[in-house]
Amino acid sequence: MRLRSVGTQLLFALALPAVLLTVWWVASAGSTSPFWPPLKDIAAAFPETWTWDKLRTDAVPSLARLGIGYALALVVGIAGGTAIGLSRTLRSFLEPTLEFLRAIPPPILIPIIALFAGYTGWTAKIATIALGCVWPILLNAVEGVRALDEVLVDTARSYRFRRPTYLLHVVLRGSSPQVATGARQALSIGVILMVISELFAADTGLGAAIVQFQRGFAIPQMWTGIILLGVLGFLLSLIFRVVEHRALAWYRGQRQSERGI
DSSP, X not given: OHHHHHHHHHHHHHHHHHHHHHHXXXXXXXXXXXXXXXXXXXXXXXXXXXXXXXXXXXXXXXHHHHHHHHHHHHHHHHHHHHHXXXXXXXXXXXXXXXXXXXXXXXXGGXXXXXXXXXXXXXXXXXXXXXXXXXXXXXXXXXXXXXXXXXXXXXXXXXXTOOHHHHIIXXXXXXXXXXXXXXXXXXXXXXXXXXXXXXXXXXXXXHXXXXXXXXXXXXXXXXXXXXXXXXXXXXXXXXXXXXHHHHHTHHHHHHHHHHTTO
């Protein structure tokens, strides 16, 4: 039954992409537009464009910057959200400012960040990714801490848990499902900002490569870059789901026991 369930889920996951690729292949088969080449031409250009050297010089730096910026956002978001969620005074003091900063689209900050860090180099790009990813993580961490089970909190206090033990096993563990929701949202935002940050005077990265293909009228190659971004985004999402599935196994078991499953 387990294998059948996994097979069914895999079939549903692949059905829509297969249908969309088929429609794209058929719809573009007779295209003569230089901006909308046939999918078969794009597929033929893919292995020639994205060789190992090209992946090493463009895809690897992009993923590295994404990883560093995302990791910084996780650390700052979880630490800051935990502190704010535990302190009503701190929450009242910071909430208006946080809402104001959250409402500012991160791409708008790229020119400002570049004034201090420069367009070239990694600093501005990592800062852009981190600033965009931190808000969903931080705000979900705040809500996760505020929604802790009061019985669990009172029990921990009655047993006089030490502060590190209380933070690790009650606060962080109890808020982790909500934090995971924010981290999932932040990952998709990070991929978008990874590309946007590379559109400004960058010489390496997937975003820079796509712009260079567009400026050189290498349209099939440009489309291969867009497809590669989609594939990488899908793989990152899949990796996140695997990690989340393992990390929150206790939470799923708890929910199932509460529902009597």
